[in-house]
Amino acid sequence: MELDRSFGFLVNDVARLFGRRFDEHARRRRLGLTRAQCRTLGYLARNEGINQAGLADLLEIRPMTLVRQIDRMEEAGWIERRADPTDRRARRLFLTAKARPILGRIWNVANETRDEALALLSPGEADSLIDLLLRAHATLSDRVPADGSRLAITVPKLRASAAAAIAQPAAAAIAAKAPAVEGVR
Numbered sequence: 001m002e003l004d005r006s007f008g009f010l011v012n013d014v015a016r017l018f019g020r021r022f023d024e025h026a027r028r029r030r031l032g033l034t035r036a037q038c039r040t041l042g043y044l045a046r047n048e049g050i051n052q053a054g055l056a057d058l059l060e061i062r063p064m065t066l067v068r069q070i071d072r073m074e075e076a077g078w079i080e081r082r083a084d085p086t087d088r089r090a091r092r093l094f095l096t097a098k099a100r101p102i103l104g105r106i107w108n109v110a111n112e113t114r115d116e117a118l119a120l121l122s123p124g125e126a127d128s129l130i131d132l133l134l135r136a137h138a139t140l141s142d143r144v145p146a147d148g149s150r151l152a153i154t155v156p157k158l159r160a161s162a163a164a165a166i167a168q169p170a171a172a173a174i175a176a177k178a179p180a181v182e183g184v185r
Contacts, residue, residue, distance in 0.1 A: 014117070022113045029109055031102070037073060038106045040066075044079065044093055045103055051090045078102075 003009045023035055031038070043058050044050070050058070056066040070093065073079045078099045084090035095103075118126045 018113060018117055021116060022109060025109045025112050029105065031105060031109060033078075033102070033106070036069060037078070038109075040069060040073065041078065041095065041099055041103060042106060044095055048094050049092045051084060051087075051092055053090075055093060 019035055022038075026033065026035070026038070033041070039059065040055070043055060047055065047058065052066055052070060053063055056063040059066065070079060070081070074081060077096055080094050080096050081091040082094060084092050118129070121129065
């Protein structure tokens, strides 16, 4: 198999290169946060009140790794832990007032990096790429029912065209190995 035509290799390598470029842009803009911290703030912004174990699961890192990171971020004033009203052993995570403005700067770095990554694509090609990746994401995610029925999407802020593409029956999405670009919209 040729690695340059392997879906898994390409997706992982693009993610690696994207991350490296994100780091460069973040350093140039003096963001003052690591990529892991930016990622943590981003996931926490979409899931405020989550417990540490749930956030570790979303980030796909070990809970002990996250605890150390959360300790440092709490110390720096980015995150606060609050007692869980239903479990006195658990702590819920929230962004602080200091963290909210930095989210806009993080999104700016992410957008700059995205624009650079997609610079050689037309706007239509970029939209199609995102739509196709969303369909692959839905196929691989836990939202794919075993019986092939319609998908229940809970990903926030999906564009209408992407949501429509994902909402197709899972069996049809899998059967259409290489859907035509027109069929994605």
